[in-house]
Amino acid sequence: MNWKMGVIGFGNMAQAMIGGWIKSGAIDKNDVYVCAAHYDKLCRSAEKYGVHPCRTIAEVCEKSDMILLAIKPYQMEKVIPEVKEMLKDKVVVSVVSSWMFDRMETVLCGGTHHISTCPNTPVAVCEGIIIVQDKHSLSDDEYTTLMNLLNQIALVEVMDEQHIGIGGTLSGATPAYAAMFIEALGDAGVKHGLTRAQAYRLAAKMIQGTGKLYLEEGNHPGAMKDAVCSPGGITITGVEALERNGFRFAVMDAINACQAKKM
Numbered sequence: 247m248n249w250k251m252g253v254i255g256f257g258n259m260a261q262a263m264i265g266g267w268i269k270s271g272a273i274d275k276n277d278v279y280v281c282a283a284h285y286d287k288l289c290r291s292a293e294k295y296g297v298h299p300c301r302t303i304a305e306v307c308e309k310s311d312m313i314l315l316a317i318k319p320y321q322m323e324k325v326i327p328e329v330k331e332m333l334k335d336k337v338v339v340s341v342v343s344s345w346m347f348d349r350m351e352t353v354l355c356g357g358t359h360h361i362s363t364c365p366n367t368p369v370a371v372c373e374g375i376i377i378v379q380d381k382h383s384l385s386d387d388e389y390t391t392l393m394n395l396l397n398q399i400a401l402v403e404v405m406d407e408q409h410i411g412i413g414g415t416l417s418g419a420t421p422a423y424a425a426m427f428i429e430a431l432g433d434a435g436v437k438h439g440l441t442r443a444q445a446y447r448l449a450a451k452m453i454q455g456t457g458k459l460y461l462e463e464g465n466h467p468g469a470m471k472d473a474v475c476s477p478g479g480i481t482i483t484g485v486e487a488l489e490r491n492g493f494r495f496a497v498m499d500a501i502n503a504c505q506a507k508k509m
C-alpha cells in the first residue's frame with residue numbers, strides 16, 4: 247500500500263518524522279501534503295523538505311490517504327471538530343501527547359480508522375523511538391503498512407494506555423537529558439584541553455555506541471559498566487564520584503518529576 251501522506255501541523259515533530267521518512271527512502275516527498283497555522287512560515291519549511299504546502303486542512307485531506315496529526319494537545323478540541331468529517335475516510339495517525347484512543351474517539355467521527363503514537367526527535371535521523379498504542383481501529387493492512395513506515399525511522403514499541411505515559415517520558419523527554427550529558431562531558435573535555443567540537447563529538451558517539459552495544463548484545467547495563475571498570479582503576483574512581491553526587495538518583499528523580507507534572 248503506497249500512501250499519499252497528509253500532515254496537519256507541520257512543526258518540529260512532523261518535520262522530524264517526514265524528514266526521517268524522506269531520508270530513509272520510505273516515502274517520496276512528492277506524495278506529502280502539509281498544512282499549518284501560518285502559511286508563509288509553512289512554505290519555508292515545506293521548501294526545505296520538498297513537500298507540498300497546502301492552504302487548508304481540507305486540501306490536505308483531499309490529497310491524502312493517511313493523515314499525520316501533529317498539532318499541540320490544547321489545539322485538538324478546536325481543530326478536530328471542524329475537520330472530523332474529512333478525516334472519516336482516512337487513516338489518522340496521531341502524535342499528539344495525551345490523546346490516546348478513547349479520548350480521540352470523543353472528537354473523531356465514529357468508524358474513523360485511527361491510532362495514537364508517541365515519537366521522539368531522533369526519528370529525524372532514522373534512530374528514533376515510537377511508542378504505539380495497542381488499541382486502534384486500523385485494518386490489518388493499514389496497520390502493517392504503518393508499522394513498515396514507522397520501522398524505517400524508529401524502534402517501535404507497542405504499549406497499552408497505562409504505560410504510554412512513562413514510555414513517552416523515557417523516550418520523548420530524555421533526548422534533552424542526553425543532550426545535557428553530552429554538554430557536560432563537553433565542558434569537562436574543554437576543561438582538560440580538548441576543543442569543544444572534539445569533546446562533543448566524542449561524547450555523542452559514546453552515547454550512540456553504548457546504546458548500540460546494549461541493543462545488539464543485550465548485556466545487563468551493570469555488567470557493561472563493570473566491563474569498563476578495572477580493579478583500582480580510573481573508571482571506577484569516576485563511578486564513585488558520580489555516586490557521591492547522586493547520579494542515578496538524579497536521573498530517577500527527573501523521570502519522577504516528569505510523571506508528576508503529567509498528572
Ligand SMILES: NC(=O)c1ccc[n+]([C@@H]2O[C@H](COP(=O)([O-])OP(=O)(O)OC[C@H]3O[C@@H](n4cnc5c(N)ncnc54)[C@H](OP(=O)(O)O)[C@@H]3O)[C@@H](O)[C@H]2O)c1
Nearest residue numbers: 255256257258259282283284316317318319341342343365
Ligand atoms: N516535540 C517533541 O519532542 C514531541 C514528542 C512527542 C510528541 N509530540 C507531540 O507532537 C505534537 C506537535 O508538537 P511540536 O513540538 O511539533 O509542536 P510545534 O512545533 O509547535 O508544531 C505545531 C504545528 O501545529 C500547527 N498548527 C497550529 N494550529 C493549527 C491549525 N489550526 N491548523 C493546522 N495546523 C496548526 C503549527 O503551525 P504554525 O507553526 O504555523 O503556528 C505548527 O506547525 C504535540 O501534540 C506534541 O505533544 C512532540
